[in-house]
Amino acid sequence: MGESAKKTTVYKGLLKNEELYQYILETSVYPREPEPLKELRDATAAHPRAFIAAAPDAGQLIDMLLKLVNAKKTIEIGVFTGYSLLLTALSIPNDGKIIAIDVDRKNYEIGLPIIRRAGVEHKINFIESQALPVLDKLLEDHENEGSLDFAFVDADKGNYKNYHERLMKLLKVGGVVVYDNTLWYGTVALPEDLVEELVDGVHMKEMRKHIMQLNKYLATDSRVQICVAPLGDGITICRRIY
Numbered sequence: 001m002g003e004s005a006k007k008t009t010v011y012k013g014l015l016k017n018e019e020l021y022q023y024i025l026e027t028s029v030y031p032r033e034p035e036p037l038k039e040l041r042d043a044t045a046a047h048p049r050a051f052i053a054a055a056p057d058a059g060q061l062i063d064m065l066l067k068l069v070n071a072k073k074t075i076e077i078g079v080f081t082g083y084s085l086l087l088t089a090l091s092i093p094n095d096g097k098i099i100a101i102d103v104d105r106k107n108y109e110i111g112l113p114i115i116r117r118a119g120v121e122h123k124i125n126f127i128e129s130q131a132l133p134v135l136d137k138l139l140e141d142h143e144n145e146g147s148l149d150f151a152f153v154d155a156d157k158g159n160y161k162n163y164h165e166r167l168m169k170l171l172k173v174g175g176v177v178v179y180d181n182t183l184w185y186g187t188v189a190l191p192e193d194l195v196e197e198l199v200d201g202v203h204m205k206e207m208r209k210h211i212m213q214l215n216k217y218l219a220t221d222s223r224v225q226i227c228v229a230p231l232g233d234g235i236t237i238c239r240r241i242y
Contacts, residue, residue: 014186014230029057034090036118037083040111044081047110051200054084054154054180055232062152062178065237066091069176071150075099077131077163078155078180082111088152089120098124099138101131102155131155135166146172154180157210161217164238168223171240179218183234184211 015021030038033056044053054062062084066074071092079085079102088098102108105128115121127134138144148170153163160179167177182188187195187208195205215236218226224238 014183014232014234024057029060032060036090036114037087040081040083040086040114043110043114044083047081047107049080049201052154053080054087056083058180058229058232058235059084059087061229061231061235063087063091065176065178066150069149069174071176072096073148074150074152075101075148075167075170077101077151077153079108079126080154081107082115084152084154085124086111086115086118086120088150089115089123090118092123094123096123099134100124100126101129101134102126103128103130132159132162132166135163135170139166139169145169148172149175151175151177152180153177157181157207157214160210160214164214164218164221168240173240173242175240177224177238177240179214179236179238181207181233182211182215182228182236183230184208185233188212188215188234 015024037056037059041053041056044050066088073096074088074092076085076088076098079100085098085100092098105126108126112121115124146169148167149172151167151171153160153167155163164177171177184207185204187204188211192205195208197203197205218224218236218238223240223242225241227237229235229237
């Protein structure tokens with residue numbers, strides 16, 4: 001096959017040595033992955049956009065963060081088939097609650113039977129909607145301000161900054177928000193002319209611009225302590241400090 005005929009695909013791991021990435025998954029991640037999460041990951045694998053699902057290595061850290069902050073009330077913006085949602089539901093207490101927002105319930109329903117079998121559906125309030133109207137509606141009730149322990153955002157990159165401003169009001173001081181895809185397949189470190197416009201239906205160059213703007217924005221936001229972790233496609237952890 002000639003070079004021009006080769007299909008370019010996105011690669012989730014940021015470790016460019018794929019063997020090393022697989023070693024991490026097989027040694028430290030998969031052996032600890034709860035069976036419902038493995039089942040959901042397998043169910044998602046057949047989806048044509050399976051690569052947008054939360055990475056299991058990133059999920060392992062998110063699980064730890066949820067437990068470290070004793071998260072009970074959380075929000076998730078961007079659900080897809082529900083891997084990170086199920087992970088959260090398994091991590092928080094039995095009376096914990098998750099507001100889960102996504103524009104497409106059809107994808108969520110791929111994972112819903114597994115979520116039900118895991119016995120955690122009662123923790124989830126799924127809302128089929130654009131996220132900003134839901135966040136604004138929550139903020140209309142002042143009792144919601146400072147009420148969330150944890151947030152996970154894996155949705156439209158152009159709105160990440162808008163989500164951040166609203167989440168800074170909804171999260172309690174000491175609460176954590178995690179943004180996914182903040183290293184954008186490693187392209188944030190590449191010259192723009194080396195980034196392809198479109199890969200597997202993903203607008204790589206446009207989304208890269210939004211992510212780079214977000215990264216600069218978060219780095220200067222004094223309200224949060226931040227840490228960028230090169231797991232999956234890069235996650236940025238923000239802890240609200242005031």
